Amino acid sequence: MSSLSDEEEAADPLSDNQSNASSSGDDEPFPPPPLSQNYFAPPFYGRPPTPLPPSPSLTSLLRPSRPTTPDPSDDEIEPVQRASPKIPTYEYYGFVVYLFSSLTFLIYLLWAYLPSPFLHALGIYYYPNRWWALAIPSFITMLIVYIYVALALYNTEVLTLPLTSIETIVDEAAKIATIDGGGRIRLKGAGERKQITEEMASELDWKGIWNKGTDAVMDVPLAGVCEVLYGDQVDEDEEQRHDEPHSDTPDKYYVGSITHSGGQDGIRRKKTRESNTATYLPIHITSHYRSQQYNGRAPHKAPGLKFQADFITPSHEAKLLHIFQHELQWPESKKDSTRLSLHYGHTFDYKTFGVDPDIPYKPFPEWLRPLIPAEEGRDPDQVCLQYYPPGAGIPPHVDTHSAFDQLYALSLGSAVVMQFRHTKAGEGGANGETERETVDVDLPPRSMMQMSGDSRLHWEHSIKKRKKDVLADGTIRMRADRWSITYRWLRHGGECGCGDERLCDTAQRRKGVEREYRWKQQKQENGVEPREEEGKTGAANQEAQVSGNGESNDEYKRSDILTETTELDSLKNGNIPLSPP
Ligand SMILES: O=C(O)CCC(=O)C(=O)O
Ligand SMILES: [Fe+2]
Structure with a gap:
């Protein structure tokens, strides 16, 4: 039998060296093994084939020197050498370990569970105290638990860099996941990247984006990690986030990616003090916290803001809170977190920008009289009690x-941080951005605040919709129920001369920007059709509109309108008990 020629070999790709080798030599006494045996045999890569041992069978065990086949014709065939395949030594070891561990486990079970008479019957009198049979596994289990805890702590405390670490700062060369205008994660420099505006940022689902995961060679920015890990506060801020201003004061630095508006990923980062408060801060919020507390340095940056702590005593406050909680009839609220308000005195008409003649003057209740600030020398024209x-x-x-001149606000119940912000349109920023300055003012209970001068006319004020405040030292303070009493004095002549075209309704009217026009402007800017009732009622809504900042805050408008409308109705119906304390 000759070996396969080159052509035959080429024509028969399934043949291999094994078949060739086994069929080599013309004097081969027996035919080559059928092809089917070679089809799936492993190639030998040029090494001489080792004959495979025959399959063992019972009969072959009885005839140790014979091959395995029971066919008698096999007797003519030369006995095939019994193969002695090398069994790796570790298999022996494995088997020994298996036997040993099974035996140990069996001994353990006997030791742990077999009653001592049985052990004695077996002649075993000396064995370790069986207390150890439980103690040792318990120790091991607890050790494993402690190892897990220790690893987690090591991960957090040692391996995780503090946000203030220099190593958390990234530059343009960093491999950081960036996102485009549509919120898609992109490799830096890949394709057109549209800059993300503040408005767009407020629309994006940041948590979703950073949860998606990134390319293996990229990092999620540190601030993105914070978003995912500590993003709960964001949800509470969702409705308010686009109202948050930013400031560029040089005594602060950025955490996370160093970016400005339109930076690496177009998101302005929140700046924080050098403290771990940063951990709690969501990335897309564009302001920093700078709570001004009364034991702090400068009292207030907003000029004209005056403040008197402990305007009333705690016992007086307690009586007032009792009245607010049990005697006043508040408007129905749709959500648990809706601000409610009650008006006394004149009610302002936002259509005519004057006192609403349809709503009769609501006399001040007795409990309110001692709370009226004396500085103005006369009673306020309108007092608004609000519940937060x-x-x-x-x-x-x-x-x-145009409507109001002096403003005072008394805080009762929970403390809250009120934010004041001042916008210098078009002046600041390297790119001619609008520059904003913000001051957080902590309002403790029983304190009276007066907004006069600039803080009254040129600074907007707000309270963020959330359940906790971050104080200057980084403390997170939970909010509780708060009430405020706002006192307003009507402005003589109904004209303001401040000339602030951004915030002053008189200046805007003089410029020809009528209310309706501002609605249209807002609609164009936000793509939101103003609701029918928004033009009719809603104090805070109108206030927000008059502020003319062009920012939509539909969530606010809707709840404010509902609140105010209900409240006005209830006032009209005269169903508010005005009993004195
Ligand atoms: O609640 C406060 O302290 C202030 C409320 C306020 O700004 C307002 O009613 O205009
Ligand atoms: Fe206000």
């Missing part, structure tokens, strides 16, 4: 310039 459950806020606004 935790999570409620008030959007950034200036109280209407």
